[in-house]
Amino acid sequence: MSLHHNNESGTTSYKQRILVTGANGQVGSELKELLGKEDFEVFFLDRKQLPLEQTLIIQDILGMYEPDIIIHAAAYTAVDKAESEPELADAVNHLATEEIAQYCRLHGAKLLAISTDYVFDGHSSEPLTEDSATAPLNIYGLTKWKGEQAIQKWAPESVIIRTSWVYAAYGNNFVKTMIRLMHEREELSVVHDQIGSPTYARDIAQAIVDIIKAATWHPGIYHYSNEGQLSWYDFAVAIRDLIGATCHISPISTSQYPTPAKRPAYSLLDKTKIKDTFGVKVPSWQESLSTCIDRIK
Structure with missing residues (x-):
């Protein structure tokens, strides 16, 4: 525990x-x-500091810090590579x-974990709710879904946030790859023909902070x-x-661009629940993309 004494009043705060896991990831960096x-x-x-593949030592490492809240932002996110590295x-x-x-169940810590739109098969034609x-469709999505199941089994009081198409000024992502390719x-x-919505890591990080600071903890997905x-x-x-490039971009179908892992054709997420429960702000993708590109510049 970390106590801070206030000498004037004699009270202890x-x-x-x-x-936070995944310290150097896009959300972790934000x-x-x-x-x-x-x-x-x-x-x-x-x-x-926390090698997640070494599962036997994870609880011991967490115990060294005695957290009240764990924000689990780390993940294996190489979607195509996961097909050849399922274990x-x-x-x-x-x-x-x-x-x-x-660990959270044993020690009474709160858990907020990040999951993915890839738990869905993409066959919907309407924005996906938490109950969909x-x-x-792929190993990555399956392993993240199993992670969700494990959280709900062992720590049902947790908050799980599914997100999609994450990008940031940090790390490797679609936005930074496109900027590089458009210059080359x-x-x-x-x-x-894959429909969804991107997520600026700064925005979801802010939503996480808002949830942690909220007066009431509302578990769920x-x-x-x-x-x-x-x-x-x-x-x-x-x-x-936005970057003023002149590169010509051609639309192609998923079938013209085969990848080792199948992608959902439609994974637009319905944000009603998180807005109603925690009052978090959800900016438009255009506004956030513009903000991020200004930071990259």
């Missing part, structure tokens, strides 16, 4: 201890900035998450992505226009 401004004691653990993806996304959930049927090439082809609906092709065109 207790700072909540927060532990949380570093945002939580640094808050009155918490925060520990950011990266891959070296590693399962260890990180499922078994490690189970260890974290068990799950049916992952005169032409690009991008799929036009929530959906968060930026507002609006678009395809990857639309997203690429918007990026090109």
Whole structure:
């Protein structure tokens, strides 16, 4: 525990201890900035400090920090690579998450974990709610879904946030890849038949901070992505226009761009529940993309 004595009044204040996994990831990097401004004691653990594939030591490592709240933002996110590394993806996304959930149950810590739109099969034609049927199409989605199941089994008082198409000024992501390719090439082809909405990591990090600071903890599954609906092709065109590139972008179908892992054709998330429950702000994808590109510049 971390007690701070206030000598004037003789009272003792207790700072909540927060532990964040995936310290160097897109959301973790944004949380570093945002939580640094808050009155918490925060520990950011990266891959070296918390090797998630080494599931047997996870609870011991967590015990060294005695967190009140764990924000589990780390994951195995190489979607295509997961098809050829199913054991590693399962260890990180499922078994490690189970260890974290068990730790929270044993020690009374709160857990907020990030999941994905890839738990869905993409056959819907309406925005997906938290109650929509799950049916992952690929190993990554399956391992994340198993992670959700483990959390609900061991730590049912947790908050799980499913998100989609995450990007940031940090790390590797679609936005930064497109900016690089648009400077290198005169032409690009991008799929036009996968529909969803991107999520600026800064926005979901802010939503997480708002949830942690909320007066009441409301456990359950929530959906968060930026507002609006678009395809990857639309997203690429918007990026090109914002950076003033002249690269020609051709829309192609998923079948013309085969990948090891199948992607859901439609994974637009319904954000009503998170807005109604916690009052979080959900900016439009256009506004957030513009903000992020200004930061990258």
